[in-house]
Amino acid sequence: MAGRHGRVTAADVAREAGVSPTTVSYVLNNVPHQKIPDETRQRIHAAVARLGYKPSAAARALRRGRSDIVLLVIPDVPIGAAVAQIVENLTEELEPRGLTLISRSERHTPLSVLWQELMPAAVVALIELNPDDRTAMRAAGIHVFGALLRPSSDEDTTLSVPQHLIGRLQVEHLAATGHRHIGYAGPGDPRVQAFYDLRLDGARTACVDLGLDLPIVHEVPLDVAAAAAAVRRWRDADPRVTGVCAYNDETAFALLAGAREVGLAVPADLAVIGVDNIPLAPFTHPPLTTIDQNVAMFTGHLAEMIVSGIAGKHPPRAPRSESIALVIRQSA
Known part of the structure; x- marks a missing residue:
């Protein structure tokens, strides 16, 4: 029978198995140097399975001196693919290590409130942290990690995601396939401005380095008519734009629809290159x-940084820039 409030407790397991709560604690926490017969251990585990007992996260935190929570602080951006x-990959990487990922945006609750409420083992920020927050969390024994848009001098705890390189690779591919007049399709969402600015800057830098005119920039919202209007402006430019770098794959999907609306063939009349290689990209x-951007490599390395930091071990070597790769299909 479950406890008074419906939640199965260690005491319920002890009654079901016919042992003391202390014995249950020894077995479930793998306490060493306890001479408990295998038959008793099996009986306790069987009772756990029958009752559906889940150890209390609070109890685990008290026992280990820390929680098993990793707080992922995400920017106020659309939750796209x-x-x-x-979030999905990092959850899968951390759960087998006994760590639970909780993701939150600062849009509703300041980080200073979030970490004090949750007291996580680690905080991973996909945003620039306030130095006071970083100092306070570390003083409280919380490990702090970052995954930022720009390189950081704190290589042991910060993984950079070079957005500038993304825009450069897009232009370099278009130029290598013969395109001399290039457009850039912006997302039209101010929440992604930081990503957009760096990607566009990378595209512009590549144009300068390759001796091309700067890309002609138009906003391409996720709307067929608006995307078609942008395509017409690139078509009618003098000289005509023949290749477009899209901010991301969703923007590229809108461009493909806009090109069809205008009657342009891709890539014969207009080449299009996206960013992210989301699962739908091969099916357009x-x-x-x-x-x-090789999210699997990125999250795998980030998980290793988190686990190593919590364990007090030296952080793993950062992945090389080859983690960002061009995927060539038929649109450009």
Whole structure:
């Protein structure tokens, strides 16, 4: 029978198995140097399975001197495929290590409130942290990690995601396939301005380095009519734009639809290259050429940084820039 409030407790397990609560604690926490017969251990585990007992996170935190929570602080951006994949992959990487990922945006609750409420083992920030917050969390024994848009001098705890390189790779591919007049399709969402600015800056830098005119920039919202209007402006430019770098794959999908609306063939009349290599990218018509940020490698390394930091071990070597790769399909 479960406890008074419906939640199965260690005492319920002890009654079901016919042992003391102390014995249950020894077995479930793998306390060493306890001479408990295998038959008793099996009986306790069987009772746990029958009752569906889940150890209290608070009790685990008290026992170990820390919680098993990793707080992921995400920016106030649309939760698209790329952000969702980061959350999903990081959850899958951390759960087998006994760590629970909780993701939150600062949009509703300041970080200073979040970490004091949760007291996580670690905080991973996909945003620039206030130095006072960083200092306070470390003083409280919380490990702090970052995954930022720009390189950081704190390589042991910060993983940089070079957005500038993404825009450069897009332009370099278009130029290598013969395009001399390039457009850039912006997302039209102010929440992603920091990503957009760096990617566009990378595209502009590549144009300068390659002796090309700067890209002609138009906003391309996720709307067929608006995307078609942008495509017409690139078509009618003098000289005509023949290749467009899209801010991300969703923007590229809108461009493909806009090109069809205008009657332009991709890539014969207009080449399109996206960013993120989301699962739908191979299924567009034509299949989308894009930049893969290799989220699996990124989250795998981030998980190793977190686990090593909590364990007091030296952080793993950072992945090289090859983690960002061009995926060539038929759209460019």
